[in-house]
Structure formats: C-alpha cells, structure tokens
Amino acid sequence: MDELPASRMARERKAALLQRMRGVSAMEGRAGLSAGAQDRPVPRFEDLPEYRQIRMQELAGELVKIDNPFYRTHDIGAGARTEIGGRSIANFASYDYLGANRHPSVHARVRDALDRYGLSASASRVVAGERPVHRELEARLADTYGVEDAVVFVSGYLTNVTTLGTILGPEDLVIHDEFIHNSALAGIKLSGAARRFFRHNDTAHLEELLLDFSGKFRRILVIVEGVYSMDGDLADLPRLVELRTRYGFWLMVDEAHALGVLGPGGRGTHEHFGMDPACVDIWMGTLSKTTSSCGGYIAGSEALTTILKGAAGGFVYSVGLAPALAAGALASLDLLALEPERVARLRNNGRLFLDLARQAGLDTGLSEGHSVVPVIVGDSLRAVRLSNDLLAAGVNVLPIIHPAVPEGQARLRFFITSEHDEDQIRETVALTARLLGDLVRDNFGLNAIDPTQIARLLSGT
Structure with a gap:
C-alpha cells in the first residue's frame, strides 16, 4: 500500500528537522565520511605515557x-x-574524621531510608529521582554555611567538574592556589576559561595577578581549599575576602577537609576565622569525609543553586544521590551538632x-x-x-x-x-x-x- 501523503509529509518534516539540528546536510556528511575513510592502525593504550609511568613505578618496586x-x-x-x-x-x-561511619544513629537513619526509598534514586532528580531526604540534606548544608541554599551531587569530584564547567566560559579567568585539587583543574579545563595559579597561600602573589588581569576578562574566579588535603594547612580566608572586596571576583572555597574539622562547632573555615559565610560566593565540599557518605555539595546563593540544578550536566543528566547516602550524610550532620x-x-x-x-x-x-x-x-x-x-x-x-x-x-x-x-x-x-x-x-x-x-x-x- 502506498504511503499516505500526510504520513510522508510528517516523515519528511522530521528528517528535515533532524538535519537542521545536526547542522550539516546529508551531502556534506557523506562527503566528510568519504574524505576521512582510510586504513589506520588502532592506537594502543600500552603506548600512552600514563601507562608507561605506572609500569615504571611497578617495575621499580619489583626490582627491590x-x-x-x-x-x-x-x-x-x-x-x-x-x-x-x-x-x-x-x-x-x-577520612572518617568524627567517627560517624560506624555510629549506630547514622546506621539507623540509613536503614530507614533504605527500607522506605530502596537502594537507588533510579533517575535524575529532574526526571523522577527527587526524594524528600535530598532537600532535607541541602537545607541542612545551607544552614551549616549560613547561606540561602545548597545542592548535592553524586560525586565530590563531579561537583567541582560540573560546577566550574557550568558557570564559567572562555571569556572568564580562574586564578587558583597551586595546590588546588585535581577536580578543580578538570572543571576549569571543561569550562574553557583561562587559568593562572598563584604560589601556595601567597596572597601577595594573588594580588599581583589580580592587578594584571582585572578588567581583561568577563569574570574572575579565585579557588582555594579550606584545609589543603596534601599539606594540612589553611587558606588565609580574611585576606582573601579583603581582596574579593577590592577586586570584585568570585571566591570559591573547597571545604572537603574542613567541614567537621575547623571551628568550635565544626562548621568549617568561616567559623574558624569568625567570618560571615556570605563573604564567600561558592562553598564546595564532599560528603565522604566528616559526613561518612558519598557525593558532594555546593552551598551559596539561591541563584547559584538554581543555575546548577537547571544547567549543570553532572546534576541534570546524572542519577540523584542514593537516598540512603543522603540520609547517612544528614545523620552525620546531626551527630556533629549533638556532639x-x-x-x-x-x-x-x-x-x-x-x-x-x-x-x-x-x-x-x-x-x-x-x-x-x-x-x-x-x-x-x-x-x-x-x-x-x-x-x-x-x-x-x-x-x-x-x-x-x-x-x-x-x-x-x-x-x-x-x-x-x-x-x-x-x-x-x-x-x-x-x-x-x-x-x-x-x-x-x-x-x-x-x-x-x-x-x-x-x-x-
């Protein structure tokens, strides 16, 4: 039976729409394939320098x-x-800084969440993975930092990568401490932003860079860590906030090893220095240390979290944090407050x-x-x-x-x-x-x- 005219027209419109979405004509696509068609050897992973570096270390150990x-x-x-x-x-x-990983009250909350919600959120939170415990945890994190809102992700590493990849672009500049975590470097690379580093904890060097680059980029972001994970020293938050006021950059502080550690109540770097947490634009942290779970978070303004929940690929296109893990992190924060x-x-x-x-x-x-x-x-x-x-x-x-x-x-x-x-x-x-x-x-x-x-x-x- 011949195809009905209406069906044929719908099919043609769909094909034309797909071609426009791809941004290339069928003829151009075929021409490109023909031009690139030739026999080439498949690259070997064994030839990558990263593999050879690891093998050299292994062989050195074997020799001795x-x-x-x-x-x-x-x-x-x-x-x-x-x-x-x-x-x-x-x-x-x-990383279990406060002993929450095996605490009975934490385990009880995890078991309750597991019984109620199951093992997985089973979908992106945007689609069907939202559970009440997610917003409870985000509200508690926002309260911990004294800011408007927070958003949690399924991975601490992903938190840095997707946040920086979302809020920055090629017209922006990131200036970071030379000892910053690899996840931040990966996020900067994804964003396409320009990158410069300042000598570790050397705010005088940071100011030199700010003097050189202020006005030359759309936005500048400065990234530091509250407690540096390799060396165990602290960022000079008072001096950084002073520079932020003068030069008008965004300030981001990685709290992975500071939450539960710094300040009388373990609220982190801002409590340690007795500073208004609103002086920092982006508080970032992980849920795998003090909160004995897995994942990461961003705490800051409502506008920031709205952007991330609507546009960050690592949130929109990733499964929601497992409800049991969210409950464990929430129970750990309760333990921090109670003890x-x-x-x-x-x-x-x-x-x-x-x-x-x-x-x-x-x-x-x-x-x-x-x-x-x-x-x-x-x-x-x-x-x-x-x-x-x-x-x-x-x-x-x-x-x-x-x-x-x-x-x-x-x-x-x-x-x-x-x-x-x-x-x-x-x-x-x-x-x-x-x-x-x-x-x-x-x-x-x-x-x-x-x-x-x-x-x-x-x-x-």
Whole structure:
C-alpha cells in the first residue's frame, strides 16, 4: 500500500528537522565520511605515557621486592582501627574524621531510608529521582554555611567538574592556589576559561595577578581549599575576602577537609576565622569525609543553586544521590551538632600528633595539625617502603608519590580522627620515626635502582 501523503509529509518534516539540528546536510556528511575513510592502525593504550609511568613505578618496586601499597583490602568498616588480611591494626588512612561511619544513629537513619526509598534514586532528580531526604540534606548544608541554599551531587569530584564547567566560559579567568585539587583543574579545563595559579597561600602573589588581569576578562574566579588535603594547612580566608572586596571576583572555597574539622562547632573555615559565610560566593565540599557518605555539595546563593540544578550536566543528566547516602550524610550532620566534643577530640588529637612528630624530627611540612598531617619522606620508593614497613608493624597509612606530588616531595599522609586514642598516636609516631630512620641509614631509595634495568623490562628485552 502506498504511503499516505500526510504520513510522508510528517516523515519528511522530521528528517528535515533532524538535519537542521545536526547542522550539516546529508551531502556534506557523506562527503566528510568519504574524505576521512582510510586504513589506520588502532592506537594502543600500552603506548600512552600514563601507562608507561605506572609500569615504571611497578617495575621499580619489583626490582627491590616492594609490595604495591595501594588497593589494600579492608575486611571491615575502617575507622581508627581496621582489619587487613585478618589482622587488627591502627588506621590513619580514613577520612572518617568524627567517627560517624560506624555510629549506630547514622546506621539507623540509613536503614530507614533504605527500607522506605530502596537502594537507588533510579533517575535524575529532574526526571523522577527527587526524594524528600535530598532537600532535607541541602537545607541542612545551607544552614551549616549560613547561606540561602545548597545542592548535592553524586560525586565530590563531579561537583567541582560540573560546577566550574557550568558557570564559567572562555571569556572568564580562574586564578587558583597551586595546590588546588585535581577536580578543580578538570572543571576549569571543561569550562574553557583561562587559568593562572598563584604560589601556595601567597596572597601577595594573588594580588599581583589580580592587578594584571582585572578588567581583561568577563569574570574572575579565585579557588582555594579550606584545609589543603596534601599539606594540612589553611587558606588565609580574611585576606582573601579583603581582596574579593577590592577586586570584585568570585571566591570559591573547597571545604572537603574542613567541614567537621575547623571551628568550635565544626562548621568549617568561616567559623574558624569568625567570618560571615556570605563573604564567600561558592562553598564546595564532599560528603565522604566528616559526613561518612558519598557525593558532594555546593552551598551559596539561591541563584547559584538554581543555575546548577537547571544547567549543570553532572546534576541534570546524572542519577540523584542514593537516598540512603543522603540520609547517612544528614545523620552525620546531626551527630556533629549533638556532639561537638568530637570536634574538640579531633583538634586535640591532631595537635598531639603534630607536636610529637616534630619532636621526633619528622618533617611535617606546612601542616597545622588539624585533620591532615603529612610526614615528608622525599624519595617515592622510600615512602612506599616505609608504608609497607608500618603495615607489617601494625599501622595502616598510605604513601603519596610522584606524580601526585613532585619527586622529592613524596610523603606519608596521616589522617587524624576524633576516635584515635593517645596511645595509638604516640606509638605510631615513634614507630614511624624509627622505621624511617632505618631507611635513611641504609640509604634506601630510587638511587639504589639502575634505570637501565627498568628500561629493559619495559621493552621486554
């Protein structure tokens, strides 16, 4: 049977509309395919420099018979203590700053949410994934920061990437601390904005850049971290706010390691410095540290959160945060409010660890003894060996090595929690100093490896 004229016309209109949406004619499309059609070898992932870098590190460890310290499997929920390979050991590799991860009240709220809402939001919140607990959590976060609203995302990393990719464009400039998190760098790249960095915590250098670039871009955004995740020192918020008033830029503060850590009530950087939180345009944080869940958040003005909920790809086109995870984060914030003594214990433990480490001659870098205390070892291979030696002695702490930090700045990164006790801290610091001293005495490190051996192993000869 011949196609009805009305049906044929509808089909043709649809085809024409699709062509306009694609922005290219069928003839141009065919011509492009023909021009590009030729046999080419498929690229090999093995040839990527990132793969060769990882393999070089693995082979260096194999040459000196050092086990890979990463991806250690924990047999229980890790806190101040954990179980690895059937052994109960002290744990300094957990973000669970206030011990909420295994707290009964948090677990009860998670179970209730699981029973009521199921495991997943099952859709983007825009479509069908909205649950009351999402808005409850966002309201609580907004109240914590004393701002108009907040929005939560399914990933902390994604929070930075999609926020920066949404609010910035090629006509804008981002100036960030040189130690800013990789997720912020990825978001800046996605946005197409110009990028400059200032020397770590050097607000004089920041002002020099502001003087150079003010008036040359549509908007300027400055990004810092409340507590720096690799070094454990703080952004100079009072000075940053002063510069914001003078130069008229947006200020963004990453609170991933500051919420639950800074300030008498654990509300973060603004409480620590006694400042009006409205002086910061974008408060960003993660839900995987103090709030013992998973995801991230942005807190700020109603206009900001409205833009993100309507235009941020990582929100609009991503499944909503699992209701049970939202409930767990909300319960953790309740715990923070009800038991501020946890913040005080964390503060005391961090100060004790830092003081003992310095007394033992360990290099703690820039740390101010809040939630993160690095012990800088220098040599990447030595840092890996020290981590393994500590594990054998009953302490779990992970190394941070090149390329995450520059070669010569490799370290062990100790995360301090409110649940560590004084004996754990004293024993761990003494053990770290003794084992590191042994490695220094034996001159153990990368200089013990012949680079030609690694090259031969990489080439298979």
